[in-house]
Amino acid sequence: MLPTTQGWTRRWLPVRTDGGGAGPATPASATGPGARPAGRAGDRGDAAASGTTLVERVLAARGLVDPDAIATFLHPTLQQLHAPELLPGMGAAVDRLERAVRQRERIVVYGDYDVDGVTATAVLFHALKAADPEARIGCYVPHRIDEGYGLNAEALLQVRGDGAQLVVTVDCGITARAEAEVARQAGLDLIITDHHQPPQEEANLPNACAIVHPALSGGAYPFRELCGAGVAFKLAWAFAKRWCGSERVSKSFQDTLMRLLPLVALGTVADVVPLVGENRVLAATGLRLMGSTDLVGLRALVDSTRSERRPNADIDSEKVGFVLGPRLNAVGRLGHAAEAVRLFTEASAPEAAEIARRMATLNAERQRTEREIVEQACAQVEAMGMADDACRAIVLADERWHPGVIGIVCSRLVERFGRPTVLLQQQGDTCKGSARAIDGFDLYDALAACGSLLTTFGGHAAAAGLALPTAGLEAFRDAFVAVANARIATEQLVPALRFDCAASLAEFDLDTVLALQRLAPFGRSNPRPSILVRHVRVAGRPKLLSGGQHLKVLLEPPPGLPGGVIEAVWWNGGEHEPRLARGVPLDCIVQPRISRWTGRPTVELEIKDAVAVGQGSSEPHRAIAAGMAN
Numbered sequence: 001m002l003p004t005t006q007g008w009t010r011r012w013l014p015v016r017t018d019g020g021g022a023g024p025a026t027p028a029s030a031t032g033p034g035a036r037p038a039g040r041a042g043d044r045g046d047a048a049a050s051g052t053t054l055v056e057r058v059l060a061a062r063g064l065v066d067p068d069a070i071a072t073f074l075h076p077t078l079q080q081l082h083a084p085e086l087l088p089g090m091g092a093a094v095d096r097l098e099r100a101v102r103q104r105e106r107i108v109v110y111g112d113y114d115v116d117g118v119t120a121t122a123v124l125f126h127a128l129k130a131a132d133p134e135a136r137i138g139c140y141v142p143h144r145i146d147e148g149y150g151l152n153a154e155a156l157l158q159v160r161g162d163g164a165q166l167v168v169t170v171d172c173g174i175t176a177r178a179e180a181e182v183a184r185q186a187g188l189d190l191i192i193t194d195h196h197q198p199p200q201e202e203a204n205l206p207n208a209c210a211i212v213h214p215a216l217s218g219g220a221y222p223f224r225e226l227c228g229a230g231v232a233f234k235l236a237w238a239f240a241k242r243w244c245g246s247e248r249v250s251k252s253f254q255d256t257l258m259r260l261l262p263l264v265a266l267g268t269v270a271d272v273v274p275l276v277g278e279n280r281v282l283a284a285t286g287l288r289l290m291g292s293t294d295l296v297g298l299r300a301l302v303d304s305t306r307s308e309r310r311p312n313a314d315i316d317s318e319k320v321g322f323v324l325g326p327r328l329n330a331v332g333r334l335g336h337a338a339e340a341v342r343l344f345t346e347a348s349a350p351e352a353a354e355i356a357r358r359m360a361t362l363n364a365e366r367q368r369t370e371r372e373i374v375e376q377a378c379a380q381v382e383a384m385g386m387a388d389d390a391c392r393a394i395v396l397a398d399e400r401w402h403p404g405v406i407g408i409v410c411s412r413l414v415e416r417f418g419r420p421t422v423l424l425q426q427q428g429d430t431c432k433g434s435a436r437a438i439d440g441f442d443l444y445d446a447l448a449a450c451g452s453l454l455t456t457f458g459g460h461a462a463a464a465g466l467a468l469p470t471a472g473l474e475a476f477r478d479a480f481v482a483v484a485n486a487r488i489a490t491e492q493l494v495p496a497l498r499f500d501c502a503a504s505l506a507e508f509d510l511d512t513v514l515a516l517q518r519l520a521p522f523g524r525s526n527p528r529p530s531i532l533v534r535h536v537r538v539a540g541r542p543k544l545l546s547g548g549q550h551l552k553v554l555l556e557p558p559p560g561l562p563g564g565v566i567e568a569v570w571w572n573g574g575e576h577e578p579r580l581a582r583g584v585p586l587d588c589i590v591q592p593r594i595s596r597w598t599g600r601p602t603v604e605l606e607i608k609d610a611v612a613v614g615q616g617s618s619e620p621h622r623a624i625a626a627g628m629a630n
Contacts, residue, residue, distance in 0.1 A: 005611070006611070013498050058519070058529045058531075073280075082223060084237045089210040089213070090238050101132055104135065106166075109138070110170070110173070111228075112172045115266060116268075118332070120193075121139050122345050123229055123264060127256065127257070141337045143337075144332050150172040150175075151169060151179040156188060157186055166190075166191065167188055168190075170229075171193075171227070173190075174194035174197070175197075191208060193212040193228070193232060196459070214226045225279060227267050229263060229266070230267070233261075233282070259289075264286050266286070266320055272523065275523040276525050300356040301324060301327065301328070301352075301356050302315065304360060317521035333405055334366055334404055334405075339355055369405050373402070373409045374413070377396055381413065390485070393480055393488075394417060394419050395476065395477040403425045407434035422434075422480060435463065437463070440492055443463065444459055453475055454476070455468050498527070499531060509603070510594075510601060510602070517594060528593075531590055532587065533590055534587045535558045536585070537583055537585055539555060539582070542580045551569070553567075553569075555567075555568050555586075568604070569604065570607040587611055588607055591608060592605055
């Protein structure tokens, strides 16, 4: 295994640390364009064996060395999608759905309050309306605080009382066995579509007309990482083929499916599923179409976030993750996600514009609330000794904390303290909240190990929701910390920063960085390329930005080596300004980007971490780079 090093903020690891096998860029469960070929050049960690250009080295680090695999990855097309009928349960789901639409039964699409659930709801709504504009389709998403996640019996009885004959879930329902029984006894048919962790035993699945899920035990679907909107799109596609009676759907239905792809991309990126395989295809295609969408609600949301300086800028995964997604989520966190569903389904243009404005206001409120909770939680972590080596998990509860925001705060604490974090709001005799994991720690399994202390929990390896009796809080804290202490190695407590390969500053020319952009969309399992640069010098005096929060630095190559000065920015790196005197030699991990702030494209680097050359732990990563540079 290659050695690692410690930067000023994180420990540095190459993307490929082992000579083969799945790495962070392509999880073992992923298939398709991003899947890692085995036993090819570059598996030894020798980037030069796979090519000499920076782009080739990055691709090789991610397991892409075969020319056909590279071409597939760099050119995602809809032809790479798998047939929707391969999904388990799809045939039965389409049978029941077609009958319901043709007989004008009242159908309710039951979603979730996050971006994935909202977009999945809208996708299925529009697909069914495309078949029959007079179809009786309603939508339901639960209130995050009053009802909580997933199916609930009261809501099912309510929609049944309103005349619904069929409920189709999107992004939820896979563990709702008791609720499915309530629906059955009420005479309400149920189709479940979901992507969350299913029960291990088939006998524990809900009793439904059909269950459509890419990762069901015994299923043979080639790609198991779809999000809820992706599964909903597959159902819409299969339904369109059935409705049209042909593998080739009608032109009008084809247009509808294409119009829905931006919503699918929105859900896919915002739900942080791996952006490889089918997800890469759906995200890339949907993002490309998003800027010109004619969906009224999505158009209003996009227009409300356009920059006056660059009104026609492309929409990429980072804009979804940091701008569009948070605004949509803010409605579900601080209001009711039903408003977001209406935005994407039935709102008129004036109403959509007003909803988009309210989303911006709610998101600003969410940001203020988040900052307050982060400050309070960090103080509690320090006061309770939860940042000590003997405590490898954080469990906190407070009655002041807004339940719609603590999930985000969990992520902030994971970033700051490098520990899995559980944050709960105390509500009388009950605590409800969210949990987030660090790399290499399976949160779902850890909560299952403490399951006897919980009222309920659900989620996956990286994120979860849970509830427990307030009286059992201390017992749960002790049990969860004990599980974390047993399963987390000391080195895991320092957050890891992965880099693809090494390069010189001279390699960051405009054409090369533009070529790296072809790896987009970036996100989980396909992050923006991170590059190790060695022995660069600080040129001039760093400039503090935003009152000292951020930092702008000029970097130049070592004396005698080619390359000019490149501007770099270090977000939230203001505290390091005293270390960066002119001429200080640094090893850095950077992400090259194209800046169009001046109106013309220029190369800019984003510093992710740095360390002064000669500061103790800087030697090991030069050994790493020796085997990875050209």
